[in-house]
Each structure stands twice: as C-alpha cells, then as structure tokens.
Amino acid sequence: MNRNRIVALAVGLLLTGTLLYHYGSRGQAEAVLPAEAAPRLNMAAPSFQLTALDGATYQVGGPREKPLLLNFWASWCSPCEEEAPALASLYDKYKDKLDLYAVNLTENDDFDQVKAFTNRFKFHFPVLLDYKLEAAKKYRFQVIPTSFLIDTNGNIVDVINLLTPEELEKKLQKLIGI
Incomplete structure (x- = not known):
C-alpha cells in the first residue's frame, strides 16, 4: 500500500x-516559444502592428526612416526594471536618430502596473500592448527583457538581453552610425 x-x-x-x-x-521570464524558431540576424524582422498606451498604432516590419530598438518586457520582471532607466535615458539622448518601441507582454501582465511602471521610469517612447502575445510569438525569444536592433532596411542586426547602460549605448551608437 x-x-x-x-x-x-x-x-x-x-x-x-x-x-x-x-x-x-x-x-517567470521564460520563453514564449523555443529559441530554435527565433528570427535570425541579418534577416527581415517579423512584421506586426500593435496599439500603444498613447492610443496610436505602431507597425514593425519593412524599411523605416530610423533604426529601431524593439524591447520586449513586463512590469513584473526584475531585470526589466533594472534595464528601464537606461532605456529611458538612451532614448531621450538618441530619439532624433533612433526609434524605441517597448512591447509589453500584456497578456501576462497587469495593465495598471504597466502604466505605473512606464510613469515611474518616465518612458517617453511608445509602449506597445501585446494583449495576445502576437508580436512575442513572432520573435520567439527565450527570456525577458529581450531587445532586437533593427536597421533602416528592416533587418535584425542584433539581439540583446540585459547589458550595462554603457554596453547598450555602444550597440546603439553602432546601429545609428556614430
């Protein structure tokens, strides 16, 4: 027995x-889908369209005027909180030469906490709301935060997890040609 x-x-x-x-x-900041299915460097960034906190609709995919830092995050993610001040500061510094879209994994987050997080860290860039994880599923990353650097041709040129502010700035400078 x-x-x-x-x-x-x-x-x-x-x-x-x-x-x-x-x-x-x-x-947990675990993957939405396995890494082996992730988009590859120097390939076209997967296309999507999402509405942001400001009510505007933003699109990713294809050629663009400025390079893009596409950041996936959630308000409950400690590393995302650690990264947030650097994102806000670097965007304010390079906003004339770079777009930054912060894609919140809204399906797994609390909307009020998302707004509080963006207010606390003074995000002046668009915060896109991925209610159905549509964008996240297309990018198939392992952990959050994960950022994709996308050039003006619409190609992924780098994938970043958590970096020091100095390392992140060097990558952004390379992307925008400084």
Missing part, C-alpha cells in the same frame, strides 16, 4: 513538473 502511494505521488509530481515546464508561470 505504501509503495502504491509513493508511485502515485512520483507520477503526480512528474506530471505537475511537466505541465509547469510547458506552460510556465506568470512570475
């Missing part, structure tokens, strides 16, 4: 672990 309970418990734990692995949890 004890042996049957132990086996049943082990099977239950294995099943629970498998489900948690596949579906993740809100508090």
Whole structure:
C-alpha cells in the first residue's frame, strides 16, 4: 500500500513538473516559444502592428526612416526594471536618430502596473500592448527583457538581453552610425 502511494505521488509530481515546464508561470521570464524558431540576424524582422498606451498604432516590419530598438518586457520582471532607466535615458539622448518601441507582454501582465511602471521610469517612447502575445510569438525569444536592433532596411542586426547602460549605448551608437 505504501509503495502504491509513493508511485502515485512520483507520477503526480512528474506530471505537475511537466505541465509547469510547458506552460510556465506568470512570475517567470521564460520563453514564449523555443529559441530554435527565433528570427535570425541579418534577416527581415517579423512584421506586426500593435496599439500603444498613447492610443496610436505602431507597425514593425519593412524599411523605416530610423533604426529601431524593439524591447520586449513586463512590469513584473526584475531585470526589466533594472534595464528601464537606461532605456529611458538612451532614448531621450538618441530619439532624433533612433526609434524605441517597448512591447509589453500584456497578456501576462497587469495593465495598471504597466502604466505605473512606464510613469515611474518616465518612458517617453511608445509602449506597445501585446494583449495576445502576437508580436512575442513572432520573435520567439527565450527570456525577458529581450531587445532586437533593427536597421533602416528592416533587418535584425542584433539581439540583446540585459547589458550595462554603457554596453547598450555602444550597440546603439553602432546601429545609428556614430
């Protein structure tokens, strides 16, 4: 009888672990989809269109006037919070030469917390709301924050996770040709 309970418990734990692995949890910055399906460097950035906190609609994909830093994040993500001041500062410094879209994983976030986060860090750039994770599924990253640097031809030239502000600025300078 004890042996049957132990086996049943082990099977239950294995099943629970498998489900948690596949579906993740809100508090983890895990992948939306596997990395092997991610877009590649020097290839066209996947296209999408989303509405932002300001009510405007923004589009990614194809040629653009300025290079783009496309940042995926969530308000509950500690590394996103760590990165936020540098994003705000660098955007304010380079906004004439660079676009920055912060794509919030809204399906897995709380809208009021999203607004509070963007206000606290004084985001002056568009904050796009990915309610159905449509954009996130196209970019197929492993963790957040993840940023994609996209050139004026609409191609992905770099993929960034968390960097120091100095390292991020060097990459942005390279992207905009400084």
